[in-house]
Amino acid sequence: MSAPKQRDDTPAVVLENVSKSFGSHTVLDGVNLTIPRGTICVMLGPSGTGKSVLLRCLVGLLRPDTGRVLVFGENVAELDEKRARDRDRLFAVRRRFGMLFQDGALFDDMSVFDNVAFPMRLHTKMREDEIREKVRDRLARVGVAHAEDKFPSELSGGMRKRVAFARAIAIDPDIVLCDEPSSGLDPVMSATLDELILELHRTLGMTFIIISHDTAEARMVAQYIGMLANGKLVTFGPADQVFAENHPALEQFFTRQTVGPIKVV
Ligand SMILES: Nc1ncnc2c1ncn2[C@@H]1O[C@H](COP(=O)(O)OP(=O)(O)O)[C@@H](O)[C@H]1O
Ligand SMILES: [Mg+2]
Known part of the structure; x- marks a missing residue:
C-alpha cells in the first residue's frame, strides 16, 4: 500500500482519539488535535502528564492503544517497526522529523x-x-x-x-520536535533559545512542536497552544484564543497555584 497522496493543505499533524496506557495507568486519554503545517505549536503540561509520550507516538517510537496519528496524512499509529512491510514507511515518516531531545x-x-x-x-x-x-x-x-x-x-x-x-x-526536516528545549537553562539563555526558534521558523519555515512547562516560552513563540493535564488535552487552539479563553488548568499553570484542576501527585 502506498502512502496517501499529499495535498498542500494537509496538516502537519492530526491526532484523532489517541489513547495510551501503561498497565492500568492511562497517560493519554482520547486526545484530538490538528497542527497546521508551518506553525509553531507549544504543548504545555505538568511533569509526568504524557508530553514526551505524545512526542514518541508522533515518530512511531510508541504506538497508541487507540486512535490515529496522522503525519502529513500518513497514519503512524498503524505502522509497526517489527513488520518488514511497514518499516520503509515508518522510516520515511521519521526522516521528516528533526528531534531535539530533552537532555x-x-x-x-x-x-x-x-x-x-x-x-x-x-x-x-x-x-x-x-x-x-x-x-x-x-x-x-x-x-x-x-x-x-x-x-x-x-x-x-x-x-x-x-x-x-x-x-x-x-x-x-518538515517538523522539528523540541522536548523541553529550555530545561536546565537559565532564563536569559532560554530566551535566547526562543529567539533562535523564531529565527529558524522565519527563515526555514518548518513546523515546530515544542514541549514546555515554561509559560514565558509559550507566550514568546507559540502560534498554537495545547495544554495536557490528567491525561486530557484540556485546551488547544490558536495562541491568542487560548490565552483569551483562560482555561482554569492553564490559569493554574500560569499563576503557579498549587490548588486547581491540575492534580499534584
Ligand atoms: N515506556 C513506559 N512504560 C511505562 N510507563 C511509562 C513509559 N513511558 C512513560 N511512562 C509513564 O507515562 C507518564 C508520562 O510520562 P512522560 O510523557 O515522560 O511525562 P512528561 O509529560 O513529563 O514528558 C509517566 O507517569 C511515566 O512514568
Ligand atoms: Mg518529558
Whole structure:
C-alpha cells in the first residue's frame, strides 16, 4: 500500500482519539488535535502528564492503544517497526522529523562537526563536500560557527543546545520536535533559545512542536497552544484564543497555584 497522496493543505499533524496506557495507568486519554503545517505549536503540561509520550507516538517510537496519528496524512499509529512491510514507511515518516531531545543528547565522542554531520551521513547520500557546506550552514544559523572542532564536553550548556538544534535541522526536516528545549537553562539563555526558534521558523519555515512547562516560552513563540493535564488535552487552539479563553488548568499553570484542576501527585 502506498502512502496517501499529499495535498498542500494537509496538516502537519492530526491526532484523532489517541489513547495510551501503561498497565492500568492511562497517560493519554482520547486526545484530538490538528497542527497546521508551518506553525509553531507549544504543548504545555505538568511533569509526568504524557508530553514526551505524545512526542514518541508522533515518530512511531510508541504506538497508541487507540486512535490515529496522522503525519502529513500518513497514519503512524498503524505502522509497526517489527513488520518488514511497514518499516520503509515508518522510516520515511521519521526522516521528516528533526528531534531535539530533552537532555540534548549529543554524542560525546564526536566533534561538533561530526554530531551535525551524523544524520546526513546516516540518512542521505550527500558527498563529503556537500556535508561540509551544510554543517557549516547549520552551525552558522544557530550561532556556533566557531565551534565545529570542539567536543561536547568543551561547550557550555547553551552551546550544547545550539549544536543539538543544528543537528535537529541538519537534513531539512518538515517538523522539528523540541522536548523541553529550555530545561536546565537559565532564563536569559532560554530566551535566547526562543529567539533562535523564531529565527529558524522565519527563515526555514518548518513546523515546530515544542514541549514546555515554561509559560514565558509559550507566550514568546507559540502560534498554537495545547495544554495536557490528567491525561486530557484540556485546551488547544490558536495562541491568542487560548490565552483569551483562560482555561482554569492553564490559569493554574500560569499563576503557579498549587490548588486547581491540575492534580499534584
Ligand atoms: N515506556 C513506559 N512504560 C511505562 N510507563 C511509562 C513509559 N513511558 C512513560 N511512562 C509513564 O507515562 C507518564 C508520562 O510520562 P512522560 O510523557 O515522560 O511525562 P512528561 O509529560 O513529563 O514528558 C509517566 O507517569 C511515566 O512514568
Ligand atoms: Mg518529558
